[in-house]
Amino acid sequence: MTLKTTDKWETIAKQQLSRNAFGYLSGGAGSEVSLKYNAEQFNRYRLIPRLLRDVSHVDTSVELLHSTIQAPILLAPIGFHTIVHECGERASASAANTLGLPFIQSTVASFSIEDISEVMTESDHYFQLYWPSDDDVAYSLVRRAEQAGVKGLVITVDTPVLGRREIDLSHDYFPMDEGAGMANFMTDPVFKEKYVTSEDNQATLKQKIQSILFNQTLTFEKVETLISQTSLPVIIKGILEPSDAKHCKDIGAAGVIVSNHGARQLDSAIEPLEVIEEIREKVGHDFPLLIDGGIRRGTDVIKAYMLGADSVLIGRPYIYGLTGGEVGVRDVLEQLIDDLTVNLKLLGAASWHELSPAQIRRL
Numbered sequence: 001m002t003l004k005t006t007d008k009w010e011t012i013a014k015q016q017l018s019r020n021a022f023g024y025l026s027g028g029a030g031s032e033v034s035l036k037y038n039a040e041q042f043n044r045y046r047l048i049p050r051l052l053r054d055v056s057h058v059d060t061s062v063e064l065l066h067s068t069i070q071a072p073i074l075l076a077p078i079g080f081h082t083i084v085h086e087c088g089e090r091a092s093a094s095a096a097n098t099l100g101l102p103f104i105q106s107t108v109a110s111f112s113i114e115d116i117s118e119v120m121t122e123s124d125h126y127f128q129l130y131w132p133s134d135d136d137v138a139y140s141l142v143r144r145a146e147q148a149g150v151k152g153l154v155i156t157v158d159t160p161v162l163g164r165r166e167i168d169l170s171h172d173y174f175p176m177d178e179g180a181g182m183a184n185f186m187t188d189p190v191f192k193e194k195y196v197t198s199e200d201n202q203a204t205l206k207q208k209i210q211s212i213l214f215n216q217t218l219t220f221e222k223v224e225t226l227i228s229q230t231s232l233p234v235i236i237k238g239i240l241e242p243s244d245a246k247h248c249k250d251i252g253a254a255g256v257i258v259s260n261h262g263a264r265q266l267d268s269a270i271e272p273l274e275v276i277e278e279i280r281e282k283v284g285h286d287f288p289l290l291i292d293g294g295i296r297r298g299t300d301v302i303k304a305y306m307l308g309a310d311s312v313l314i315g316r317p318y319i320y321g322l323t324g325g326e327v328g329v330r331d332v333l334e335q336l337i338d339d340l341t342v343n344l345k346l347l348g349a350a351s352w353h354e355l356s357p358a359q360i361r362r363l
Ligand SMILES: Cc1cc2nc3c(=O)[nH]c(=O)nc-3n(C[C@H](O)[C@H](O)[C@H](O)COP(=O)(O)O)c2cc1C
Pocket: 024, 025, 026, 038, 076, 077, 078, 079, 106, 107, 108, 128, 156, 237, 259, 260, 261, 262, 263, 264, 292, 293, 294, 295, 313, 314, 315, 316, 317, 319
């Protein structure tokens, strides 16, 4: 049986991974109503082609924070890649690097910031920060990201606590139980100094990381202070409300990612595509706005762009591809870029600025 690429890798992942690992990757929070509608939100819109234009050469590239990226697609931060493939983030980052797309490394990656920066020789490497409840550790991670030469920080702010994913609760599963996702802590001089003793074993180390991983006291003021103290541009991830987005801009953020965390945090959180136009209106035209959640095809990228996003992030599609290692991730990305290219041609646009707002309609 031949399957469409997006479904193909999900099917392979479901067959090959443990029930626990696949449940963790695919699951959403609570009722999973947002998970369902993240995928469906794009179907509310239709596209209108404009024809008889020369589309023999399509340029899919865009500028993001003064870098040219080959398509407006970033690999979203996803923790714990080694539960999918032993090469983990190294494989995913390498696929992104080859195709000229940015890779956003999670705080809970299974390889360190320094390891992944070695892989990202051609494309941009971003570091996603879960600001730990210990500021010393937070700032240590930021300093390491600066020294490793990352392009920017992505601070995820929709996770004061982990959402209730009932599938993981029913499996009593947390990926760190498999030893995944600890690398950035185990290589951190401040974490080691403050938390690690010679009596520690895997279980106590995991507990110590988990005890500081999330931070329920994070505020705009604290993020503003960090922005003033780092040389890196800071993108804020997890915003769904226009005034929050404007507040991020006002404190000096370099951009915002409109996201409901792939429907894994607030149960019943609104679909990002529903709010992107309002947010764009609130922050104005020149402020970098990214979006994620449910992006599966080229036309999803196009619709997000036409409604006001500068670029998109993809999460589950590439992590399912990682079941096949670097080759699998590359397959997912190549198919998505091809789908995007073909559909831009069919819309009559040889580049992004040739798309007209009149070419999208909400039904
Ligand atoms: C398995 C998994 C792990 C994730 N881990 C993180 C993470 O460590 N940090 C973060 O900011 N977002 C994390 N996310 C959210 C993604 O960055 C992204 O917002 C989401 O996956 C986009 O939706 P999509 O999967 O429908 O493309 C995770 C998502 C998944 C599916």
